Amino acid sequence: MNRRITARFFAEMLLAACAACALSPAAADDLLAPEQAFRFSARLIEPGLVELRYRIADGYYMYRDKFRFTAIPRSVGLGEARFPPGKIKDDEFFGRVETYRGELVIRLAVKSAGGFTLKAVSQGCADVGVCYLPLTQTARLVPARSSGEAVRSEGNASNLILRLRDAAPSR
């Protein structure tokens, strides 16, 4: 066999193999890790106001009533979180539930003189029919001193699961 033809033949075989992979339907096996499905970041946009951002991957959604925010130390005062209106989903088990997809920006008033850690607990699911355990993500926030520039801190998924009882709201 001619060497060039052999090379081309193998290239074609490789292509065929790739096509076979692509044909395999997306399933629960291809799920993202929760911190990838629900990317979290937070920053102080002005003194006393935190903006939390979730970038929710396509095919995933989050439940509004499952968000819980706390500050460490506890002495830091957190106001009520302000959510944008979500999408009302008529769930066959829970009735009307509010969910978010795409990008979610939440604002949270905060009373703190110094830096603190914001702990965000959330819960979401994938459309393929898998729900993640409550996810805890944290961001370290430090108020800007003189320049007026807010310090941004990327969230990191620390401990995947906090105490479930903390996260599960009483219904």
Next chain:
Amino acid sequence: MKRAARIALLVLAVVSALAAGFWLHTWNRGGAPFSGNVARLMAASLPDMEGKSQALAQWRGKVMVVNFWATWCPPCLKEIPEFVRMQEKLGDQGLQFVGIAVDNPAKVREFAVKYRMNYPVLIGEMDAIELARVAGNELGGLPFTVILDREGRLIGTELGGLNEQKLTGIIQPAM
């Protein structure tokens, strides 16, 4: 090489690649046959809905379907009525469902009554999550189901919802 032969080989390659892809896919869906640590799952004890400790090993000798779920997880709730039906139908033949709820006991009890769950439900938090993880649930997703034969060997795992047809296909050889 002749053009016809090359085309024939190419078709063969496509067909075998498709078959390999399909096999790999179904194999994945069934879970890697012996990945995860079933021994640890079988050695575990968790409290039931009355708070009494129950060892998973007590159901050894039956075909076990261990289902991790939670009341806050819609896809979990969807499959439970099918499990109840299958337990009713095949319990006599040695099929045993065991639910492990990653949830708080009061909600689990309420749900179990409402859905007339006819198989044992154990309750766990971090310990249950850890058991699911060692059994192959790396992502911490629910529902997650582990299926064992009568000798306690892993014959399937499933992340995401199961239905009667699919589960029957997995348990049939072991029944």
